[in-house]
Amino acid sequence: MHELGIAYHVAETIEDLGRKNNLEQVASVTLEIGEVSGVIFSYLSDVWPWVCRKSDILRDSSLLCVEIHAVTICLDCGKTYDTVPQGRQCPHCGSWHTELVTGNEVMIKSVEGY
Numbered sequence: 001m002h003e004l005g006i007a008y009h010v011a012e013t014i015e016d017l018g019r020k021n022n023l024e025q026v027a028s029v030t031l032e033i034g035e036v037s038g039v040i041f042s043y044l045s046d047v048w049p050w051v052c053r054k055s056d057i058l059r060d061s062s063l064l065c066v067e068i069h070a071v072t073i074c075l076d077c078g079k080t081y082d083t084v085p086q087g088r089q090c091p092h093c094g095s096w097h098t099e100l101v102t103g104n105e106v107m108i109k110s111v112e113g114y
């Protein structure tokens with residue numbers, strides 16, 4: 001399961017960060033998840049308590065999510081458009097010569113703790 005790997009990766013990163021910043025307890029972790037990243041946040045939040053069960057610093061933390069809207073740019077006409085309803089073809093000029101700008105990311109946005 002893809003999400004389990006991500007949850008472990010996030011937990012490890014935050015444990016590291018927590019140690020460096022002398023955090024005793026992480027209260028919440030906020031992730032940024034791209035609309036077309038393929039990562040399902042509800043799966044992540046389901047496995048989060050399990051992933052954190054052995055970590056003193058993360059045990060009672062909650063996992064939050066901000067969704068990043070997917071935007072594609074057309075390399076022919078230079079305009080941007082919403083990726084999800086439109087797909088890879090530019091709605092302005094019909095070109096298939098397009099590139100995703102945002103929407104594929106899975107990142108740690110912020111960590112709150114004490």
Ligand SMILES: [Zn+2]
Binds near residue numbers: 074076078079091
């Ligand atoms: Zn175009």
